[in-house]
Amino acid sequence: MAKADYYEVLGVGREASDSEIKSAFRKAAKQYHPDLHPGDKEAEAKFKEINEAYEVLSDSGKRAKYDQFGHAAFDPAAGAGGGYGGAGFGDFSDIFSSVFGGFGGFGGGSAYRNGPVQGNDLRYNLTITFEEAAFGVRKEILIPREDSCKTCGGSGAKPGTQPTTCTTCGGSGQVRVQQNTPFGSFATVRTCDACGGTGKIIKEPCQDCRGKGRVSKTNRIAVNVPAGINDGQTLTLRGEGEAGHRGGPNGDLYVVITVKPHKLFTRKGFDLYLDMNIPMTVASLGGEIQVPTLSGTVKYSIPEGTQPGTTFRLREQGVQRLNASGKGDLFVRANVQIPKKLNDEQRELMQKLAESFGDKVSESKPVKRSLFEKMKDKRN
Ligand SMILES: [Zn+2]
Numbered sequence: 001m002a003k004a005d006y007y008e009v010l011g012v013g014r015e016a017s018d019s020e021i022k023s024a025f026r027k028a029a030k031q032y033h034p035d036l037h038p039g040d041k042e043a044e045a046k047f048k049e050i051n052e053a054y055e056v057l058s059d060s061g062k063r064a065k066y067d068q069f070g071h072a073a074f075d076p077a078a079g080a081g082g083g084y085g086g087a088g089f090g091d092f093s094d095i096f097s098s099v100f101g102g103f104g105g106f107g108g109g110s111a112y113r114n115g116p117v118q119g120n121d122l123r124y125n126l127t128i129t130f131e132e133a134a135f136g137v138r139k140e141i142l143i144p145r146e147d148s149c150k151t152c153g154g155s156g157a158k159p160g161t162q163p164t165t166c167t168t169c170g171g172s173g174q175v176r177v178q179q180n181t182p183f184g185s186f187a188t189v190r191t192c193d194a195c196g197g198t199g200k201i202i203k204e205p206c207q208d209c210r211g212k213g214r215v216s217k218t219n220r221i222a223v224n225v226p227a228g229i230n231d232g233q234t235l236t237l238r239g240e241g242e243a244g245h246r247g248g249p250n251g252d253l254y255v256v257i258t259v260k261p262h263k264l265f266t267r268k269g270f271d272l273y274l275d276m277n278i279p280m281t282v283a284s285l286g287g288e289i290q291v292p293t294l295s296g297t298v299k300y301s302i303p304e305g306t307q308p309g310t311t312f313r314l315r316e317q318g319v320q321r322l323n324a325s326g327k328g329d330l331f332v333r334a335n336v337q338i339p340k341k342l343n344d345e346q347r348e349l350m351q352k353l354a355e356s357f358g359d360k361v362s363e364s365k366p367v368k369r370s371l372f373e374k375m376k377d378k379r380n
């Protein structure tokens, strides 16, 4: 299929100025943009054609070659005119987005590279104790971060001097690059090497930041950890991340909380759980036990006949609710202790108890005699 004439594709005359070509391109590209014609192959082909035409006609060198040789100037098979210089095959969708990113015209991803950019968000892992999480704590943390340079106010230029507009990219921070693909050739927009994408050239750099406009600093930040926070939760400190670029806002600081486990308590939400050893006699007869809590020991009366595994609830002895009033509860589970060793007297009492219950127990062990007594036996 013969290629359409590039001037016809854009609907401009052979004498059209650069700005006429540009505005014709923008108009035509908007009309045929694939987003407006989903699934329409014809519109897609037309769109590619428009891009290809603009690539050539917007570049004075290529336009001159095209004027002289026509399409053969850019056809590698024709061997004339030098072609496109091996840009390789790119990702088709990337090409589309970068073409339109470069013009800032079509919805998402269209910010100019040298416009204000928000600074990076930072993440800090803060480990606190169980009690600190329960009662809240104020912690000072040290955050190494990129800050705007105070000496030059972030411009990167020596005080008293000004950055100048980059002549390579005209201040846009981007240069258009031709790219060959199986679908034709397209413009891609690349960061300008001369200015690193800032659009500005600094002739006399600021000495404190060496022209970067930013300095690495360690910031001391006070973090108020609220009572009731739990393991894995995150505090967001707005604007405490890295400094923005070119007047953009600072990033945020995310403080991720790790809570150390407690040696007695397990926490679920705002409730606490505790296993307590309770003597068999107390479980059986009832009695007062001393229950540890986060704020000291409290007395608690357990009833007669408490069974192993019974759980008692001590209201409002849990953790302060986060950003709310009230506390969780403390659940105490009775771990009834069976004695492992009995002395002679206890054994005797236990055997009497078994008799009273009518329980069949092992035969009473003979009372152990001392070595001295055994020796006395032998002598007799
Ligand atoms: Zn500076």
Ligand SMILES: [Zn+2]
Pocket (backbone or CB within 6 Å): 166, 167, 168, 169, 170, 171, 172, 173, 174, 192, 193, 194, 195, 196, 197, 198, 199, 200
């Ligand atoms: Zn530049």
